[in-house]
Amino acid sequence: MKRRRIVLIGYGAIAADLAARLLAAREPAYDLAVLLGAASPSRERVPFGCALLSDIEGVAAFAPDLVVEAAGHGAIRAHGPACLGLGLPLLVSSIGALHDETLLAQLTDAARAGGGRILLPSGALGALDYVRAVSRAADLALRYESRKPPAAWKDELARLGHDAEHLDSAVTLFTGDARAAAAAYPQNLNVAAALALAGPGFSGVEVAVVCDPAAAGNTHIVEAKSALGTMRIEIANRPSPANPKTSWIVGASLMAAIDQFFSPIQML
Ligand SMILES: NC(=O)c1ccc[n+]([C@@H]2O[C@H](COP(=O)([O-])OP(=O)(O)OC[C@H]3O[C@@H](n4cnc5c(N)ncnc54)[C@H](O)[C@@H]3O)[C@@H](O)[C@H]2O)c1
Structure with missing residues (x-):
């Protein structure tokens, strides 16, 4: 070949x-x-x-x-x-x-x-095929939540006055739409952009970014509700050994x- x-x-x-x-x-x-x-x-x-x-x-x-x-x-x-x-x-x-x-x-x-x-690859996420299918459905509500451990957010936590080494409860870093999320977190929020492009556009995806010391890896939760039905997926990726912000x-x-x-x- x-x-x-x-x-x-x-x-x-x-x-x-x-x-x-x-x-x-x-x-x-x-x-x-x-x-x-x-x-x-x-x-x-x-x-x-x-x-x-x-x-x-x-x-x-x-x-x-x-x-x-x-x-x-x-x-x-x-x-x-x-x-x-x-x-x-x-x-x-x-x-x-x-x-x-x-x-x-x-x-x-x-x-x-x-x-x-x-x-555009699915990257750290999955189910983009489903999101594409429901993208024109009536009343589509699409929500994405990122939950990563403190190692992925060292600089962001420091800016908020938290010590990544000694965080004992979850901290919500961001809530807003996918456009603001992708702009604010270029290394972490590529999946929110993938959802937006597969689905209802950047203003149509509700995003929450949570730093969670109890997170089982780099966790992505996607919920889609529409006239066609509901989907909820949760993916717990292991961080890349070379870059904790990136899923392996x-x-x-x-x-x-x-x-x-x-x-x-x-x-x-
Ligand atoms: N789609 C997804 O699910 C997803 C997930 C994680 C990361 N990403 C994206 O992938 C990117 C790379 O991730 P990584 O973990 O490999 O990052 P990394 O920091 O380990 O590596 C980045 C590499 O790109 C090089 N580089 C930077 N700017 C460049 C430029 N202008 N021209 C040529 N090379 C350049 C750097 O020298 C380095 O070699 C992230 O910044 C992020 O935007 C996407």
């Missing part, structure tokens, strides 16, 4: 996990390149055999079948429009960046003009999305 070519943007917790999965894959096998800033300390971690790129010209020259972003909101701003303008499909981890209507319009315009496509499953979710992308069978 033809080898597939993938550019990873970023090489942190998610990209390193994904790269290990891609390099171990055989049907198809993958050739990888990694796009990082010229002075990024992550360059030292990129495994032997992966090309290192510094700019969009390098991406174009590598001629990938797919670009995968796992770098943060700034990377979507910096590289998303150019990749899509080159006609490249772009699998986006930092879905929260799309809360910015101007950036979203810029990305969709670039995709239309260049022939690229913006691909995200690398596996991206790998599943890449499998789908290259598969003759599509599960929608």
Whole structure:
């Protein structure tokens, strides 16, 4: 089977996990390149055999079948429009960046003009297929609650005067809609943005962010109520060993999305 070519943007917790999965894959096998800033300390971690790129010209020259972003909101701003303008499909981890209507319009315009496509994985969450199905249902009420342990919120807790090491009860950090949540917490609230884009839009998702010392991992609760019925799911993800804000499953979710992308069978 033809080898597939993938550019990873970023090489942190998610990209390193994904790269290990891609390099171990055989049907198809993958050739990888990694796009990082010229002075990024992550360059030292990129495994032997992966090309290192510094700019969009390098991406174009590598001629990938797919670009995968796992770098943060700034990377979507910096590289998303150019990749899509080159006609490249772009699998986006930092879905929260799309809360910015101007950036979203810029990305969709670039995709239309260049022939690229913006691909959104389920990431740390699940049940986006159900949310898409009920998105036009009458009286849809969609609620998302994030419950993560204090290790995921050290800086935010310190700003509120709490010590993450000695928190003995839950602290609600945020309540509001998905747009405000994605803007306030770029590293943690990508799943609220995924729900918004699958469902009723950014203003239609009610979000609560709770730091909970009793949380069984990075916990996501989604409730959907509509004329079609009700759904409640609770997912308790283990935090990534390399980044406690990130759920460990995200690398596996991206790998599943890449499998789908290259598969003759599509599960929608
Ligand atoms: N969809 C989801 O469910 C979900 C879940 C967790 C995280 N995320 C997103 O994935 C991102 C990455 O997560 P992580 O845990 O791997 O983070 P990380 O901090 O471990 O790694 C980030 C990497 O991106 C690189 N980077 C940053 N800005 C860049 C840029 N402009 N160009 C190129 N590289 C750049 C950094 O050098 C680093 O290598 C998060 O910021 C978040 O937006 C999405």
